[in-house]
Amino acid sequence: MIFANKAFLIFLPIVLVLYHGLNRRTHKYLVLTLASWAFYAFVSPQYLWVILLLTAIDYVAGRMIEDARDDRVRKTWLTVSIVSNLALLFAFKYSMFAYDNLAWLGQDLGYSIPSRAWYILLPLGISFHTFQGISYTIDVYRRQIPAVRSALDYALFVAFFPQLAAGPIVRAVEFLPQMVTPPSVSAKQISDGLWLFATGLFKKLLIADSLDVLFVSPVFDNPTAYDDATHRWAAIAWAVQIYCDFSGYTDMALGIAKWFGFELPGNFRLPYLATNIADFWRRWHVSLSSWLRDYLYFPLGGSRGGAVRTYFNLMVLFVLCGLWHGAAWNWLAYGAFNGVLMGLHRAFDRLLTGISWADSLRASPGWKVFAWVGSSFQFLIGLVLIRMVDWHGGLLLIRSLVGAEHAAETASNSPFVPQIAGAPGLVVLLICLGLLGHVVGLLQECRWLRAARLPEFARSMIAALAIAGVLAFGPGVSKTFIYIQF
Amino acid sequence: MSESFAKPPSRWRPVVRLLIAFVLIDLVVLGFRGTWERHSPDDYAERVTGCAAEPREFVIIGGSPVAEGFNPEVVAGFEWKGQRLQNGYAVGLSGATTSDNYIGAIHACPTPPKVLVYGITASDLNDARKEPHGPYSLMTPHDWVEWASERPRSAEWVTRHFLQGKLSKAWALRRYRHGIRMWAATALEGEFPGTCPDAALEANEQLRYSKLLRTNRGYAPTLGFVKGRYDVAKAKGIKPAPFQFLDRYRTGEHLQYLHKLADWAERSGIDLILVDMPITADLDARYAEAFAEYRKRLGEFEAARGVRVLRATREVLGFSDVDFADVIHLNEVGASKLSQWLHDRLSEAGGGSRP
Numbered sequence: 001m002i003f004a005n006k007a008f009l010i011f012l013p014i015v016l017v018l019y020h021g022l023n024r025r026t027h028k029y030l031v032l033t034l035a036s037w038a039f040y041a042f043v044s045p046q047y048l049w050v051i052l053l054l055t056a057i058d059y060v061a062g063r064m065i066e067d068a069r070d071d072r073v074r075k076t077w078l079t080v081s082i083v084s085n086l087a088l089l090f091a092f093k094y095s096m097f098a099y100d101n102l103a104w105l106g107q108d109l110g111y112s113i114p115s116r117a118w119y120i121l122l123p124l125g126i127s128f129h130t131f132q133g134i135s136y137t138i139d140v141y142r143r144q145i146p147a148v149r150s151a152l153d154y155a156l157f158v159a160f161f162p163q164l165a166a167g168p169i170v171r172a173v174e175f176l177p178q179m180v181t182p183p184s185v186s187a188k189q190i191s192d193g194l195w196l197f198a199t200g201l202f203k204k205l206l207i208a209d210s211l212d213v214l215f216v217s218p219v220f221d222n223p224t225a226y227d228d229a230t231h232r233w234a235a236i237a238w239a240v241q242i243y244c245d246f247s248g249y250t251d252m253a254l255g256i257a258k259w260f261g262f263e264l265p266g267n268f269r270l271p272y273l274a275t276n277i278a279d280f281w282r283r284w285h286v287s288l289s290s291w292l293r294d295y296l297y298f299p300l301g302g303s304r305g306g307a308v309r310t311y312f313n314l315m316v317l318f319v320l321c322g323l324w325h326g327a328a329w330n331w332l333a334y335g336a337f338n339g340v341l342m343g344l345h346r347a348f349d350r351l352l353t354g355i356s357w358a359d360s361l362r363a364s365p366g367w368k369v370f371a372w373v374g375s376s377f378q379f380l381i382g383l384v385l386i387r388m389v390d391w392h393g394g395l396l397l398i399r400s401l402v403g404a405e406h407a408a409e410t411a412s413n414s415p416f417v418p419q420i421a422g423a424p425g426l427v428v429l430l431i432c433l434g435l436l437g438h439v440v441g442l443l444q445e446c447r448w449l450r451a452a453r454l455p456e457f458a459r460s461m462i463a464a465l466a467i468a469g470v471l472a473f474g475p476g477v478s479k480t481f482i483y484i485q486f
Numbered sequence: 487m488s489e490s491f492a493k494p495p496s497r498w499r500p501v502v503r504l505l506i507a508f509v510l511i512d513l514v515v516l517g518f519r520g521t522w523e524r525h526s527p528d529d530y531a532e533r534v535t536g537c538a539a540e541p542r543e544f545v546i547i548g549g550s551p552v553a554e555g556f557n558p559e560v561v562a563g564f565e566w567k568g569q570r571l572q573n574g575y576a577v578g579l580s581g582a583t584t585s586d587n588y589i590g591a592i593h594a595c596p597t598p599p600k601v602l603v604y605g606i607t608a609s610d611l612n613d614a615r616k617e618p619h620g621p622y623s624l625m626t627p628h629d630w631v632e633w634a635s636e637r638p639r640s641a642e643w644v645t646r647h648f649l650q651g652k653l654s655k656a657w658a659l660r661r662y663r664h665g666i667r668m669w670a671a672t673a674l675e676g677e678f679p680g681t682c683p684d685a686a687l688e689a690n691e692q693l694r695y696s697k698l699l700r701t702n703r704g705y706a707p708t709l710g711f712v713k714g715r716y717d718v719a720k721a722k723g724i725k726p727a728p729f730q731f732l733d734r735y736r737t738g739e740h741l742q743y744l745h746k747l748a749d750w751a752e753r754s755g756i757d758l759i760l761v762d763m764p765i766t767a768d769l770d771a772r773y774a775e776a777f778a779e780y781r782k783r784l785g786e787f788e789a790a791r792g793v794r795v796l797r798a799t800r801e802v803l804g805f806s807d808v809d810f811a812d813v814i815h816l817n818e819v820g821a822s823k824l825s826q827w828l829h830d831r832l833s834e835a836g837g838g839s840r841p
Contacts, residue, residue: 191500425681426674457503464507468659472666 003201003252011039016259020185028182029156032260036159040124043165047123050088051159057084058133059154062140066147074141081137085130092126097327125165127324129158131291136172138295145173153179162256166249168267168287175262183261191456193258198463200251205474207434208245211237213475215427216387223393227408231400235380237427238387240434243272246285270441272379275371276349277341280379292321314346315339325386330394334385341378377401508659515658515666522665525672525689527696530590530623533577533704537594543571544832546578546704547591548605551763553578554711554815556605558703560825566600566757566836574599576704579620584610584740586620588747589629598754601832604747607763607814608773608780609731613739616643622651637739668692712818714811716766726813729769735776737783748791759835760784760795761828764805764820769813796831803827 015035022028041048061081068074090098099116106113136157139145148154157175219226219234226234250267257264267286274280281289297317303310315336322335352358361367381398388394400406443449454462515522523532537545544566546556558574565571577594579586587604595602609615621630621644630648634641654661668689675686691709698706719726751758762784770777788795800806809820816824 185497187497187499190497191503194500194504424683425678429681456500457507460500460503460507461510464504464511468508468511471659472663473670 003204003249003256007042011035011042012256019260025182026152029152029179032161033152033156033159036156036161036164039161040159040164044121044124046121050092050123050126051129054085054088054130054133055155055158057081058137058158059148059151061137062147062154063149065137065140078137078141082134085134089126089130092120092122094323094327096120125167128167128169129164131169131288131295132158132171135169135291135295139172145176148172148176160257160262162253162260162262163264166246166253167285168250168253168265169291170264170287171291174265178262185259185261189258189261191459193255194463195459196251196255196258198466200248200253200255201470202466203244203248203251203434205248205470207430208241208248209475210473211241211244211427211430211434214424214430216241220387220393220397221389223396224406225408226406228400228404228406230408231397231406233427235384235397235401237431239272239380239383240431242383242387243268244434270438272376272435272438273372273442273445274375274379275368276375277338277345277378278349280375281338281342288321288324292317292324296320310346311343314342318342330385330388330391334382337382337385341382512658515662519658519662521669522662524665524693524696525668526662526665526692527699528623529695529699529706530579530582530619532696532699533575533579534590534594534624536699536704537575537577538596540573541597542573542575542595542599543569544574544601544603545591545595545599546574546576546603546605547587547594548578548761548763549582549587549607549610550578550580551607551765551814551816552576552605553580553704554707554811555763555821555824556603556828557705557821557825559705560822561829561832564829564833564836566832569600571600571836574703578605578704581617581619582610583612583615583617583620583743584747585633585743586617586624588743588750589620589624591747592750593624593626595754595756598756600757601759601836602751602756603759603761603828603832605761605763606744606784607765608735608777609814611737611740611744611780611783612732612734612776613736614734615731615740616640618647618650621647622654625651636742640739707818707821708815711811711815714815714817715808716810716812716817717807719812720807726768729772729813732769732773732776735773735779737779741783741787744787745791748787748793758793759832760788760793762795762797762799763814764798764800764803764809764816764824766807766810766813767800768807794835796828796835798824798827 015031018031018035019028022031037048037051040051044050058081061077064077065074068077096116096119103113103115136145136148136154140147148157153176156179157170157172160170160175163170216234216238219230220238223231223234247268254264254266265287269283269286271280271284274283297313300313300316301309302313305313316339318339319332319335322331322333322338325331325334352362362371380401384394384397384401388397396406440449444451453459544558544561546552546558546561548556553576556576556578558576562572562574563570575594577587577590579590582590584606587610591602591604621633625633625644625648630644633644637644659666667685671682671685671689672693674681675683675689694709695706716726748758750756762781765777784795787793803809803823805820805823809816809823811817811820
């Protein structure tokens, strides 16, 4: 039962009516917490104990950290919390990967390790709520926030269903203050919620799912059958698909939270307008990148320990960032690729900053366009790494991206007629639709377009048209949100 | 109270605005319903309303074997009790059971025809089959109540599909979404060739089918069946698609509706004639028990009700695999032969001699 599912469209109104029908704070939060656990149990019934156990551990740890006078006790409880979260995360997410590689290594060294005959399903949102729990106990340890005294409040903070499955990763400091009194819902929140839900649904079901079915999956699953121009279009289509899939989910999460009166932090700031890799990570999955910065990069020493240490920290940060997404070598490669790019960017930046001609060149519009093209090219290569079916196919796609020619092996098998330099017109149209928000954002950044709120009825009409578009033109069956699998 | 309705609390205004926007979109969609229906016809409704559009002299009902097998143009022109019957219509409801055919017949014939031919086959009477399209598309509240009270075991099922059908008609956008999609594919492909060729192909086929449904007295054979050759497919080693319509064969409930059809025909002064539809030898052999039970029931019905049954067996028609498109549907050649055969048999029957 995820947002684009019929069961959810029955579940949500029931929870909204119950929540808003109750008056007392405790009752409201109890309903919302139970609903969130039901949401979790609908997808991962066998793992309900995971979220309940970690909620209990982190709640107790938070209180013990706050109440303890001895710093060793505080540290012990913090360790309990971090280890519990990471241990379960590792067990569910990385044990298969670790075993497979140990077996492979062992066999290479002559040991007889049997191949894996077991499989572990990933509990819903484990990558997200474990990070949320860790950030909470660390913040309490750092005395940045008081420990939550009510178990119910803490349980709701962890399990709040709009952000449970795929984030954003909400910090306690962002969410708990909103819980002091049940927030009342304003007309603006309802209106913004409808807008976000409808546009999120449109991005996910119409743009992302259609691109996947029509173009991305056929090309990535069998790249040798297509020529180099089709490969380049497929990489762009995949970039738009993953953005629309994840930002569509986030939009819906933010919209639904608003209907309960809560404000969740945004996760995207027009990422494909980034002009360098550091800029990209300030715009893409912001709640994860800022979490990794605050709870991993800074504790490792950040940029305070000299150049070598800084580059090492950056590499650790991005390799772990890659692995957070998925336990596989291509995700590790994606993390390392981004770590190298970050290092190169940092070196380049430090080399040129302060040199007057370089500063003025880098501030010029021409350089910005050049930097944008170069950065976009880097993102596309990174994105191919995470979508490729195998290394051979991935390398073929990357070769096409860098300009190598490739003749389609079985052009007659093409499920579509190439129309616009390698892509069917409909795919190009969907790509343009997916990037429409970026174009509007760019025009606003350049001050060619005033950032103004559309009249309310126009917003309602666009929201209704978005839902109508999904109903009429969306693929019949929706695919699982990509980030729910992480 | 009236004041609170007149002025809703301001925070609900966005919801009201959204609902108004939906209503406006729906009205626009409804305004172009003819276009959407042309691009994605509801074949049950189209055939029933097409038949009911004018008084018919003879009507042929049945499932997909009738939809593919009888061309009313060829059947027409037979003598019936001193009158030449020309104006006929084939209400072939693909996937229909006898229950669906009964409901289809009573709605398709507001003016009783002189002759009603029911092209029946074993799968029509299989109680293991419950086909949702009939309740979804054809039933009136009266049909629903009748079904639910007479067949309590399937009351929940029929209620669900009946209500789903009614609800889908209340939201034009949902009802016509496939038609809108097909229209958009045709329009896009027309303006920018290559944009969505697969969807445009499907849209063109839907347009062709819709046109045939409206102009060809209900004879709108599926493109794949027209030129299909079961013998050729077999020679190529192509395995026939699974035919689950005769699985778990049992009769009883749909059979009741055959009696209801006979009662209705009798009350309305309609001459009811059953045609036992031809099937391939392969299907006959594969479901020998099911066909034996079906033929037994048909014989009992014929004896009990005195209804004429024309047995269009392969032997009588001289049919082989050449005349079939698959295990049960006739191709263009087979349909033409069967239609001519029916014309001849009806002429004989109408002249007073029992065939």
